[in-house]
Structure formats: C-alpha cells, structure tokens
Amino acid sequence: MDNPNTHVGASLYKAFQPALARxxxxxxxxxxxxxxxxxxxxxxxxxSVLTRQCLDRRLPD
Numbered sequence: 001m002d003n004p005n006t007h008v009g010a011s012l013y014k015a016f017q018p019a020l021a022r023x024x025x026x027x028x029x030x031x032x033x034x035x036x037x038x039x040x041x042x043x044x045x046x047x048s049v050l051t052r053q054c055l056d057r058r059l060p061d
Contacts, residue, residue, distance in 0.1 A: 012021040 009021070009025045012024050015021070016024065
C-alpha cells in the first residue's frame with residue numbers, strides 16, 4: 001500500500017462496515033519501509049550491479 005492514509009486501519013473503518021473492516025484488517029499485514037530509504041535506492045542498486053556486471057565490457061562484432 002503506497003497511499004499514506006491507508007497505512008492505518010482507521011481508513012478501512014471509514015470505507016467499510018465495521019465487521020468487514022475488521023475482517024480485512026485481520027488479513028492484512030502492514031509492512032513499513034524505512035524512513036531513510038526508498039524504492040529508488042533499490043532500483044539504483046540494481047542498475048549499479050547491471051552496469052558493473054554487463055555494461056563495462058565490449059561485445060564482439
């Protein structure tokens with residue numbers, strides 16, 4: 001879930017009936033990313049590995 005207002009269970013209680021909201025909350029697990037990190041850091045790491053392993057050498061003609 002990326003939208004900040006969905007990171008708490010209260011949003012479900014605003015959108016659904018209490019019984020359904022509770023059932024949905026029981027199925028969800030909130031996992032928070034570190035505040036000092038981002039998904040962009042992960043992408044940058046992947047591109048760095050790709051560059052070092054594949055793009056630093058010439059391919060034969």
